[in-house]
Amino acid sequence: MTSNKKANREQVPNDAVFSKIRAEVLPKIRPSETERVKLEAVKAELLEAICKTAEKFHEDDIIPISVGSAERSTWLSGNHDIDLFVSYPEGVSREEMETRSRRLLMEVAKTGDSWEDRHSEHPYIHMTKSGFEVDLVPCFRVKSASDIKSAVDRTPFHCCFVKERISGKEDDVLLLKQFMKSTGVYGSEVRNGGFSGYLTELLVIWYGSFENVLQNAACWRFGQTIDIVGHQTLSHEDPLVVIDPTDPKRNVAAALSLTRFAQFINVAQRYMQSPNVDFFIKKEYAPLSVSEFKEIMKCRGTEWVGLVFDAPKKADDTLYPQLFRLENSLGEILAANDFAVMNTHSFAENKCLILFELMSKTLPPLQKRVGPPVWAADNAKSFYDKYKNAEETFSLKIKNEFLVAEIVRKYQTAESLIADKILKEAALGRHVRAAVSDGYEIIGLDEICEIKSPAFWKWMAEKLTKQI
């Protein structure tokens, strides 16, 4: 783990190049006055609706709070998210809170254009109103963020901590968010594993400016630790450790994947070496046409095996961990059975698709099985007895200290292997197991070519051709 030291916390590069870039980028990403006014209006309207509804239900113990980037002027132009929390006294039971908040928030939601019930750790309501995406979230009004009753109880503390310190650095947060978005490392949902908004704000608070965040990130290594208020109590085995200033036990960057962490380091290195506005422009991938895809696959020369099943109706943060687990587990099973796995991917819309790109979908019948060392006498005997003169045995020899049998391979195609192992040995989360048990298909290049979803072909374009 590296130390908490900052290379140059106060040294804000005041280089003309950086200033020029800021001047060019900021007007495009800073919300316009019109956007601000509109957001404030919708926010006010909703807060009022909450208060009125609470009054109607005689719930005078609740307090509505606006949290999130909308509250701290760190939202990117074009982003229309509003997060409104409704806090209940700590003494209220979880059950009572859920019942009461449901009644309250559904009433509020009806004032919107559409709404739906959602679940993460606990229920909340997502609504749209005048073009804004609004989350209405009930929480407990706890005394400290280290003493929460539900995961969301921390958010008001986060909001408060940032609000008190971010003033004057809002533009740096906007630059960092846009930079992270365009380079693919922003977004802490499980599917992405990137940086959260709160994390970007803490980095700007700590390092002082967008450029200083990047200058320091370029030198980060695994275990980089930042403890703004100096109150860390636990050690964390994560790529980046940013101790929550509102909770000494928590790593704000716990959900950041090693890949996204490394990606940010790399892009920070490249930006500091040749700063350029292009880093702030997200590369859009045009959906591949089937003929483009076929052409690419001809060049790659690899083969695809895909597993398809109906997508469980679950939020991405519930579904994707299960998909990734299955993807990894099947990838390991394929590799353990001698298939050379080049890439694995997971995609979900109405169907889930787990894709394996292999050097070859078929293997020759000859398989080498390395057995125990001769000095594990009992195991050696079992291995010998199993393969000696067995019908599937080509040869039985000793190589170095091990017994080695050459036998007829059981799974000569990736399809037969997956079909045999999927329900017996693969790692299946609850919802994915149910979906796979209901039925699945194993597909190849031809069936992939029949997929119509433009989102799939856009995703595929990125997977096959992305260059950081």
Add this chain to the structure above:
Amino acid sequence: MTSNKKANREQVPNDAVFSKIRAEVLPKIRPSETERVKLEAVKAELLEAICKTAEKFHEDDIIPISVGSAERSTWLSGNHDIDLFVSYPEGVSREEMETRSRRLLMEVAKTGDSWEDRHSEHPYIHMTKSGFEVDLVPCFRVKSASDIKSAVDRTPFHCCFVKERISGKEDDVLLLKQFMKSTGVYGSEVRNGGFSGYLTELLVIWYGSFENVLQNAACWRFGQTIDIVGHQTLSHEDPLVVIDPTDPKRNVAAALSLTRFAQFINVAQRYMQSPNVDFFIKKEYAPLSVSEFKEIMKCRGTEWVGLVFDAPKKADDTLYPQLFRLENSLGEILAANDFAVMNTHSFAENKCLILFELMSKTLPPLQKRVGPPVWAADNAKSFYDKYKNAEETFSLKIKNEFLVAEIVRKYQTAESLIADKILKEAALGRHVRAAVSDGYEIIGLDEICEIKSPAFWKWMAEKLTKQI
């Protein structure tokens, strides 16, 4: 390293089964009286020829010595080897010894049916006489085996040590030698890497009987150490360590390969579990016919690549280490370039042939190159600059902490890889390098099928179908 302890040195299994096997096997492997008489006659004749020739040249300082199994009655029936050493005083220079011994021994050799000059560490003469294979070897008459001037000077000491202790156990040596021969672990030439005659004799001296050698060997592990006279002065990192009773620094089993060591342990375990005369009968492999070979290859489904070049005119003990080095080195190069290597083999007659059995001789164009971790910033930059937008690049991404490029594979066939690397990167010993530089061919299944040598097809049968 395991200790010097013997499990049951004195406990000779007196089991009826063992006795029955001895009674059945020994008459077949013990030299007949006729054989003995004939060997003694040839030996005497040669010793006399040496003495007479020495007299003729006025060399009264030499002493002829009979060494080897012929001298200690531990030779197997049908074996017609005679080893005669001619010792020179220690004070004689190496040069003088070589000149004098050459004159002397060539005169003696002419009394035989045929003869040739041979080289190992120093020159000696091999001759045939009345059906016997005779080695005439000059050596120095040193005071002790730990103070030798040439490697062969030890042999008379070995012979002396064994002769004094083997009396009454000759049959056990014969059984052990025959057992080792038939199970493929006998023969200390580099090509084989098995047990030497001297080593088998020491094992019998130490453990007391054939059966006790096996009973103990069944429990051996890597590093098993035997120090008969308890005078070990160096530690050895070998599978089996048998300290030379005539030289405290030397491991008699230094040339024993891990594979042969393990093979002996395994076969000892199996013999002790189900003793059987079949263990004393060497399985002979009938040469494969081309159609049998093709049928086997159809079942295996693998592909062959072979490297052929003229065999350097060198003794096996010089040639094979170089062949094995090249075999290993090319195997590693193939594996490092994603070829799945199932087996590698080396064969030499008038041509050398190094064979690689691969899952496939061809690979898809897509190659994954894993680069440096992002925090090795300079290396990461070089890797990035090399592959970013390069013509051969499919994609450039970060996976975990590493930069990863998907590129067009340079070597899509094993043949092109070997042809490009053989002289540039492969490990080539002196004689093999010269031979390969003079020209080589890279062959496949069709060319292998054109090989006419019965020895090759016998060897191939064993390689493809052997079951221990």
